Amino acid sequence: MKKRKxxxxxxxxxxxxxxxxxxxxxxxxxxxxxxxxxxxxDLVGEQAQDxxxxxxxxSEPESVSEDExxxxxxxxxxxxxxxxxxxxxxxxxxxxxxxxxDVDDVDDLTPNTVAVFNEGVPTLPVxxxxxxxxxxxxVNQALSGEGEDSFIESLEEDAEEEQIIAAHNTKVIANKVxxxxxxxxxxxxxxxxxxxxxxxxxxxxxxxxxxxxxxADILNAQLVANLANSMVNALTVMAxxxxxxxxxxxxxxxxxxxxxxxxxxxxxxxxINVARAQGATSDLINSIDLTNILSxxxxxxxxARLARAAITDTVDENFLPYLNAFKTSINLVxxxxxxxxxxxxxxEMDYETFKAAVSSYSLQRxxxxxxxxxxxxxxxxxxxxxxxxxxxxxxxVVNYTxxxxxxxxxxxxxxxxxxxxxxxxxxxxxxxxNLVLQANTDFIDPSEYTAPLEYTIPDGIxxxxxxxxxxxxDITTSVELYITNVRRLAELGVxxxxxxxxxxxxxxxxxxxxxxxxxxxxESGDSGEGE
Amino acid sequence: MKNIKKIxxxxxxxxxISSTSVFADPDPGLLDSATQEARVSAFMPTSSHRMAMGSAxxxxxxxxxxxxxxxxxxxxxxFKFVLPSITLTVNNVYNLMEPDSGENVVELAQQVGDSDExxxxxxxxxxxxxxxxxxxxxTLDANTGFKTRNFGLDLAVQEKLRSYNGGSDYTTASAIxxxxxxxxxxxxxxxxxxxxxxxxxxxxxxxxxxxxxxxAIDANEILNLFNxxxxxxxxxxxxxxxxxxxxxxxxxxxxxxLPLGFTISGVGRxxxxxxxxxxxxxxxxxxxxxxxxxxxxxxxxxxxxxxEVTISDEFSVEVPWTLDLGVAFAPSTPLDGVLKxxxxxxxxxxxxxxxxAIKETKTxxxxxxxxxxxxxxxxxxxxxxxxxxxxxxxxxxKSIGLGLDLLVLHLDASYYWKEYGEVLGQSPSDALSxxxxxxxx
Numbered sequence: 016m017k018k019r020k021x022x023x024x025x026x027x028x029x030x031x032x033x034x035x036x037x038x039x040x041x042x043x044x045x046x047x048x049x050x051x052x053x054x055x056x057d058l059v060g061e062q063a064q065d066x067x068x069x070x071x072x073x074s075e076p077e078s079v080s081e082d083e084x085x086x087x088x089x090x091x092x093x094x095x096x097x098x099x100x101x102x103x104x105x106x107x108x109x110x111x112x113x114x115x116x117d118v119d120d121v122d123d124l125t126p127n128t129v130a131v132f133n134e135g136v137p138t139l140p141v142x143x144x145x146x147x148x149x150x151x152x153x154v155n156q157a158l159s160g161e162g163e164d165s166f167i168e169s170l171e172e173d174a175e176e177e178q179i180i181a182a183h184n185t186k187v188i189a190n191k192v193x194x195x196x197x198x199x200x201x202x203x204x205x206x207x208x209x210x211x212x213x214x215x216x217x218x219x220x221x222x223x224x225x226x227x228x229x230x231a232d233i234l235n236a237q238l239v240a241n242l243a244n245s246m247v248n249a250l251t252v253m254a255x256x257x258x259x260x261x262x263x264x265x266x267x268x269x270x271x272x273x274x275x276x277x278x279x280x281x282x283x284x285x286x287i288n289v290a291r292a293q294g295a296t297s298d299l300i301n302s303i304d305l306t307n308i309l310s311x312x313x314x315x316x317x318x319a320r321l322a323r324a325a326i327t328d329t330v331d332e333n334f335l336p337y338l339n340a341f342k343t344s345i346n347l348v349x350x351x352x353x354x355x356x357x358x359x360x361x362x363e364m365d366y367e368t369f370k371a372a373v374s375s376y377s378l379q380r381x382x383x384x385x386x387x388x389x390x391x392x393x394x395x396x397x398x399x400x401x402x403x404x405x406x407x408x409x410x411x412v413v414n415y416t417x418x419x420x421x422x423x424x425x426x427x428x429x430x431x432x433x434x435x436x437x438x439x440x441x442x443x444x445x446x447x448x449n450l451v452l453q454a455n456t457d458f459i460d461p462s463e464y465t466a467p468l469e470y471t472i473p474d475g476i477x478x479x480x481x482x483x484x485x486x487x488x489d490i491t492t493s494v495e496l497y498i499t500n501v502r503r504l505a506e507l508g509v510x511x512x513x514x515x516x517x518x519x520x521x522x523x524x525x526x527x528x529x530x531x532x533x534x535x536x537x538e539s540g541d542s543g544e545g546e
Numbered sequence: 547m548k549n550i551k552k553i554x555x556x557x558x559x560x561x562x563i564s565s566t567s568v569f570a571d572p573d574p575g576l577l578d579s580a581t582q583e584a585r586v587s588a589f590m591p592t593s594s595h596r597m598a599m600g601s602a603x604x605x606x607x608x609x610x611x612x613x614x615x616x617x618x619x620x621x622x623x624x625f626k627f628v629l630p631s632i633t634l635t636v637n638n639v640y641n642l643m644e645p646d647s648g649e650n651v652v653e654l655a656q657q658v659g660d661s662d663e664x665x666x667x668x669x670x671x672x673x674x675x676x677x678x679x680x681x682x683x684x685t686l687d688a689n690t691g692f693k694t695r696n697f698g699l700d701l702a703v704q705e706k707l708r709s710y711n712g713g714s715d716y717t718t719a720s721a722i723x724x725x726x727x728x729x730x731x732x733x734x735x736x737x738x739x740x741x742x743x744x745x746x747x748x749x750x751x752x753x754x755x756x757x758x759x760x761x762a763i764d765a766n767e768i769l770n771l772f773n774x775x776x777x778x779x780x781x782x783x784x785x786x787x788x789x790x791x792x793x794x795x796x797x798x799x800x801x802x803x804l805p806l807g808f809t810i811s812g813v814g815r816x817x818x819x820x821x822x823x824x825x826x827x828x829x830x831x832x833x834x835x836x837x838x839x840x841x842x843x844x845x846x847x848x849x850x851x852x853x854e855v856t857i858s859d860e861f862s863v864e865v866p867w868t869l870d871l872g873v874a875f876a877p878s879t880p881l882d883g884v885l886k887x888x889x890x891x892x893x894x895x896x897x898x899x900x901x902x903a904i905k906e907t908k909t910x911x912x913x914x915x916x917x918x919x920x921x922x923x924x925x926x927x928x929x930x931x932x933x934x935x936x937x938x939x940x941x942x943x944k945s946i947g948l949g950l951d952l953l954v955l956h957l958d959a960s961y962y963w964k965e966y967g968e969v970l971g972q973s974p975s976d977a978l979s980x981x982x983x984x985x986x987x
Contacts, residue, residue: 042640042976045963050918050942051971058918058969061911159712160678160973400575404720404764405713 063165066157073150074237076181078135085115091129100138100185101192103247113191121179126223129184137181139237151285158292167292170231179228182236186220189243193217199259211496212384219381242282249275267392279389284402286382294375376421383415387500395510408508415504419497498527572825572858573787580710580762583680584724588816588865589755591702592633592687594981598947598960599924600938602890604872605801605809610986613698613732616813617749618799620734626693631983633687640976641675673716673765676709679973681966683707698732710762720762727756747801756838758790788832791823807877819865825858869897886928894920915969941965956987
């Protein structure tokens with residue numbers, strides 16, 4: 016009896032103690048690791064550094080002597096017998112002409128010219144499938160969980176001089192080779208989407224390295240070169256004994272062709288993952304109100320209407336408000352990416368964040384294009400499950416759309432950077448926002464965006480003649496490519512027998528209609544309501 | 547002749563059309579990285595009191611399940627009987643209660659039924675609470691059994707919902723269902739070495755472990771489930787591939803009991819622990835065709851023949867054996883009826899740590915992390931034979947718990963953190979575990 020009374024007293028005391036505790040304080044007190052707190056250990060940081068060291072080691076420049084690498088005309092010899100940073104058929108290698116120039120340091124590097132440094136031509140190595148798999152495993156592991164920030168921070172180490180020259184040379188050679196390859200494909204039966212994707216990859220390689228390159232820039236150059244190699248190899252396999260111009264179509268039943276395309280897709284997926292981490296773009300996804308978008312896909316008529324009502328405050332039967340939700344979310348993302356904190360009284364712009372996101376998404380777009388073009392013949396049921404969940408379906412549609420939107424901004428941003436370098440006066444914040452919107456008028460109605468009223472303008476940015484600069488911009492929105500690829504990503508995320516009824520596919524249909532209307536001067540899909 | 551050919555072709559076609567079983571390779575999703583933890587992990591019942599003590603206590607007895615972790619403990623005490631013992635463990639509590647933004651799980655759960663968005667908001671919070679890489683969501687254990695001083699028999703059932711997020715945001719999260727049934731028999735005895743001063747406990751157990759696990763269910767499907775709870779059963783029964791199989795692992799243990807209450811323990815776990823598995827196109831086909839299930843509940847539990855059934859060839863899943871070592875201190879004092887203290891220090895999976903170091907299969911950082919993660923330290927103080935207060939460190943993460951003995955009802959609760967990543971600090975997650983048991987504790 017006494018024991019029973021004591022038991023009851025203890026139970027009541029515990030209940031009273033727990034209910035009077037602040038749960039968050041209680042939970043916080045248990046968070047953390049003793050080894051990290053007391054012994055100041057950072058194993059995640061050490062693992063990230065190990066991963067970066069592995070990456071640097073795997074991309075150690077290889078140098079071919081000037082005598083072997085440069086011909087009598089002063090052009091670099093491309094191909095197996097000389098500089099083989101891009102493995103290409105001999106007939107194409109012979110036709111590629113790239114001038115060379117002696118350099119003493121990175122300041123002497125010139126666009127479209129291969130640098131001869133210390134009597135050799137340094138380039139990034141050609142990595143075979145085993146080497147690539149090892150790096151992918153190491154880096155994907157380092158990017159997992161809390162490790163992502165540490166890994167990206169470790170990649171910010173300055174690159175060595177020879178690495179920078181090697182990366183420059185690799186990009187120049189790969190750019191020329193891919194342009195040559197694309198030329199060969201003009202008369203072939205290869206789908207236009209593939210050719211467009213290769214063109215985008217060549218353009219990416221044509222971009223010069225940033226000032227003061229870091230290990231991240233070297234890694235990106237290596238990954239883009241790997242992707243170029245995989246793509247050229249896949250085309251060579253498709254051509255068989257013939258020339259690239261003889262390729263009839265992509266034979267997806269040929270196991271060798273499928274294996275080659277698998278390698279392209281794997282390299283593209285890896286590049287998306289690394290680029291995404293560098294731009295911290297996963298934070299953007301978490302800030303988008305995906306709850307509402309996803310609920311629209313999963314609900315039938317009743318749930319869909321109710322879910323839409325939460326966003327638009329209107330209830331109607333039309334699917335077009337799906338597009339509203341999507342556009343609303345893109346606008347929200349733009350606000351977040353521009354770093355304008357609209358909840359504070361004096362919003363400040365984070366230009367560096369903006370630049371990082373644009374670079375990251377531009378790279379992702381290129382990689383997505385190649386991911387899609389190498390998925391020929393695959394369906395929801397046959398594509399690798401990991402690739403399907405990370406890069407297809409709703410995740411793929413959202414990420415690819417964002418990548419396209421920001422890729423369209425890149426030419427404008429390059430102009431801003433040029434203007435800054437030349438000492439000209441660059442844009443105001445409001446004008447940069449306008450540039451983003453105007454670069455994407457096929458996707459976003461600028462009138463739907465309400466800019467914050469006040470900005471703190473960072474140093475070095477002030478007023479500019481916006482009209483004069485706009486005429487110099489050459490933004491080409493490849494709408495057809497976007498629609499083709501986003502539809503393909505949606506289809507890969509939906510089981511075959513659900514394709515006809517899929518709400519995700521219907522959304523892509525509505526996006527296409529809306530874009531057609533915008534291009535043809537019609538109403539933008541009747542979606543101006545409900546913002 | 548033509549007619550015979552026609553008949554033969556017709557027979558072949560009829561045979562093909564009416565066949566409901568196609569033997570094939572397992573669904574690739576059942577063998578990929580998302581389902582790896584479900585596939586290769588050995589069965590281990592959840593022990594709320596051990597988790598509160600930093601998962602330490604290899605050489606400690608006093609609980610019914612002590613012999614399930616170290617068969618040598620069977621001879622440390624006498625008859626015990628549980629009918630039943632139920633443990634519920636909820637993971638990612640911190641993320642559910644303290645989300646980065648929005649309402650927490652309690653606030654959202656209160657809105658279900660009143661608000662149409664609550665179910666979706668709850669599902670999204672649930673997805674966002676899932677850590678990157680491998681993790682767990684929820685575990686329910688139930689077991690019944692008895693032990694004497696030399697023999698023990700236990701039947702345990704465990705349903706574990708695992709998680710996997712190989713991407714960088716919550717839309718790439720997925721859940722994997724894993725169900726295990728284990729029938730364990732153990733024997734043990736005590737050998738005096740120096741009279742009763744220094745003795746040796748020896749024990750061994752063998753188990754029939756049956757396991758089935760599902761393909762990874764992705765974020766879209768999870769949201770669909772939350773939004774259409776009434777269709778959840780059909781989704782799981784008909785649309786998700788499962789694999790099932792069995793293993794017969796053997797565990798051996800030894801305790802060296804020294805004066806003053808010290809015990810040095812060693813346990814070799816999961817010898818012969820590899821699973822022999824078969825994959826099925828859905829749960830209905832598994833229940834209808836799995837030999838173990840059919841032996842218990844009969845054939846054709848489901849008469850539904852509309853879906854084609856795919857059954858794979860048998861495949862083997864390797865589960866490596868492990869070696870755990872421990873030191874415990876549980877002195878007997880005149881104050882035992884009022885206050886009894888126990889301390890334990892364990893080193894988990896020592897063999898693979900040494901093997902990796904010798905073979906250089908891991909980096910120095912990973913080895914350092916593995917070494918630190920293998921250390922578990924715990925303590926328990928028992929007051930008035932009523933209340934247990936427990937605490938510890940497992941892998942450097944803190945744990946705490948309470949135990950209450952109310953005549954035949956025993957309650958244990960624990961809160962702890964655990965590492966799920968490759969190195970310490972990469973992907974930690976917390977859990978709250980509550981256990982109810984009847985008769986013996």
